[in-house]
Amino acid sequence: MITDESLEKFLDDLAGRAPTPGGGSAAAVIGAIGAALVSMVCNVTLGKQGYEGVEADLQAVRDESEIVRARLTALVAEDVAAFDSLMAAYKLPKATEEDKGRRAAAIQAALRRATEAPLDCARAAAEVIELARRASEQGYTGVISDGGVGVLAGYTALRSAALNVYINAPSLKDRSFADEAVAEIGRLLEFGAAESDAVYRLVRGKLG
């Protein structure tokens, strides 16, 4: 599993000539970092004097952010698998008409998978942004900057995943799926831009 490798090895693999892991996996890692920071803000705040009133909500935020983090961590490997299946489909034989038909179908299936992975990543990243807002509004002021980094990481994961949807969507023959994917990305980006900007300003304000 790619996430069992050392951070150093992951960075080396990212930098290398091989196409995977690439920007899609990087987006998922950055989103998972954002989710982890949201959990940290909650974990540090829970049990602190003066924060009794927000315990219930921060517990809920932490539980949700841990679920989102697991989804994003799984997407690091899924993005590699989706890209590899696309590369494998392109290499299928195309000598006969039957070959060609089979190859085209395999490419379309792989393209769909390679669009769904970043779409899922974008959805999860939008949740990170929303959770980072709740954590930053209510969390212990001593770790408020971590909430700020969390929201920035979530927004970058979202914008990065969007780029990967934009690459693959145009080649999809299923236009209704492709158009809906691009439209959903547009809505998520609009939400993410406004929300992450508001949270960053809130955090910056609290830092004095």
Place this chain on the structure above:
Amino acid sequence: MITDESLEKFLDDLAGRAPTPGGGSAAAVIGAIGAALVSMVCNVTLGKQGYEGVEADLQAVRDESEIVRARLTALVAEDVAAFDSLMAAYKLPKATEEDKGRRAAAIQAALRRATEAPLDCARAAAEVIELARRASEQGYTGVISDGGVGVLAGYTALRSAALNVYINAPSLKDRSFADEAVAEIGRLLEFGAAESDAVYRLVRGKLG
């Protein structure tokens, strides 16, 4: 070394109740991801037909981005060490006047270190943004989205590092150092905002 740990373990530690690793280390990792993606765009492009004219510059970009990546990777651990030394300084005895003087000096030294680490991270992240621009302008179109993710990662690392400078700078007694640090962060953020926006639009345009 923290970067020898698995990605999964790093994320678990980030999410945990312990204050380190925190947002400062997360910023350095995100910056290193950006640098790695810049290197990848160069590595994939070098040797490709039709890109002979940009080889020399992309080789230079790749060499620089690998140096910046090593700096950012080292800052993941340095941020933890700086924060730990600050915590240790706060725990020093303060019974006598001599104790108090020694403790205050240790806190100031640790605060300076905890300001220099994110300042260095911000400088390196600004270089990632600049290198991502050169890689995205000249690199192979098939990996252009990776250049886009690289610039977003660089900008998020810069903004995240800035938050960590803003936390520590107000407590520094050396006002000229603190003011210059905050002023430099302001200049880096201004550069990063304009440059990353331009690169993102360039990449988005090339994706069609």
